[in-house]
Amino acid sequence: xxxxxxxxxxxxxxxxxxxxxxxxxxxxxxxxxxxxxxxxxxxxxxxxxxxxxxxxxxxxxxxxxxxxxxxxxxxxxxxxxxxxxxxxxxxxxxxxxxxxxxxxxxxxxxxxxxxxxxxxxxxxxxxxxxxxxxxxxxxxxxxxxxxxxxxxxxxxxxxxxxxx
Amino acid sequence: xxxxxxxxxxxxxxxxxxxxxxxxxxxxxxxxxxxxxxxxxxxxxxxxxxxxxxxxxxxxxxxxxxxxxxxxxxxxxxxxxxxxxxxxxxxxxxxxxxxxxxxxxxxxxxx
Numbered sequence: 001x002x003x004x005x006x007x008x009x010x011x012x013x014x015x016x017x018x019x020x021x022x023x024x025x026x027x028x029x030x031x032x033x034x035x036x037x038x039x040x041x042x043x044x045x046x047x048x049x050x051x052x053x054x055x056x057x058x059x060x061x062x063x064x065x066x067x068x069x070x071x072x073x074x075x076x077x078x079x080x081x082x083x084x085x086x087x088x089x090x091x092x093x094x095x096x097x098x099x100x101x102x103x104x105x106x107x108x109x110x111x112x113x114x115x116x117x118x119x120x121x122x123x124x125x126x127x128x129x130x131x132x133x134x135x136x137x138x139x140x141x142x143x144x145x146x147x148x149x150x151x152x153x154x155x156x157x158x159x160x161x162x163x164x
Numbered sequence: 165x166x167x168x169x170x171x172x173x174x175x176x177x178x179x180x181x182x183x184x185x186x187x188x189x190x191x192x193x194x195x196x197x198x199x200x201x202x203x204x205x206x207x208x209x210x211x212x213x214x215x216x217x218x219x220x221x222x223x224x225x226x227x228x229x230x231x232x233x234x235x236x237x238x239x240x241x242x243x244x245x246x247x248x249x250x251x252x253x254x255x256x257x258x259x260x261x262x263x264x265x266x267x268x269x270x271x272x273x274x275x
Contacts, residue, residue, distance in 0.1 A: 003236075022212060022215075022216075022226065022241045024238040024239065025190070025191060025212075025228075025238065025239065025240060025241035026191060026208060026209065026212050027236075027238055028231075028235035028236065028238030028239065028240060029190070029191035029192045029195075029208050029235075029240075030208060031235050031236045031238065032192055032234055032235045033192060033208075035234065045207070046207055046208055046209065049207035049208075049209040049210065050207075050208075050209040052209075053209045053210065053213050054209075057213075
């Protein structure tokens with residue numbers, strides 16, 4: 001009896017994805033059943049299932065949580081620093097709070113704060129319990145700079161009111 | 165009550181299919197056994213994934229056989245239950261029987 005050759009592409013995909021399942025045993029099982037008269041469609045279905053399961057396993061093993069945590073922290077930190085610099089720069093250039101809070105500036109600040117808060121929330125939510133949920137140095141720096149900028153702006157606005 | 169990890173439905177079916185007197189269970193046989201008894205075809209990849217989980221739980225052990233021409237020179241991996249696997253299968257089976265006792269009173273009634 002001549003040997004039936006399974007679909008080449010499917011076999012190649014199987015070798016690429018099926019290795020976690022007891023090496024060649026799964027491939028051998030599929031080959032054995034294919035020789036017993038299973039169709040090409042059946043073979044493809046089995047290989048698709050292997051790829052699906054192997055893909056799911058790969059996704060689960062990827063350090064998504066860690067990556068998301070680091071990314072969100074960096075994004076939050078970046079947004080916080082940018083917001084602080086923007087506020088400080090704007091406060092230096094303007095003479096009153098009303099002048100400082102132009103619609104465009106308020107919009108930019110709102111976006112930066114939203115991005116920062118979203119990043120901070122993701123960072124906190126993805127934190128592992130045993131590592132605690134402390135506030136990072138970047139967040140503390142942001143808080144200090146934002147508060148200082150706010151205080152300076154208000155003081156500046158108050159001075160301007162007294163002069164007028 | 166002791167803390168234990170329950171087996172999934174497929175894991176339990178695979179574990180029960182692995183329990184064979186000849187200890188000759190391998191992927192194709194296990195898949196056929198499940199399909200024959202349940203009437204549902206199970207992908208071999210799902211069977212192997214379940215076997216791997218069972219192995220990790222220490223409920224089955226695997227042995228590599230000899231490569232054969234029938235399989236294009238690839239070896240079979242034979243699976244057999246461990247003592248813990250047999251105990252787990254018995255307990256799960258008994259639990260299911262006890263829980264399913266109420267089913268008899270529903271026979272003949274339409275849902």
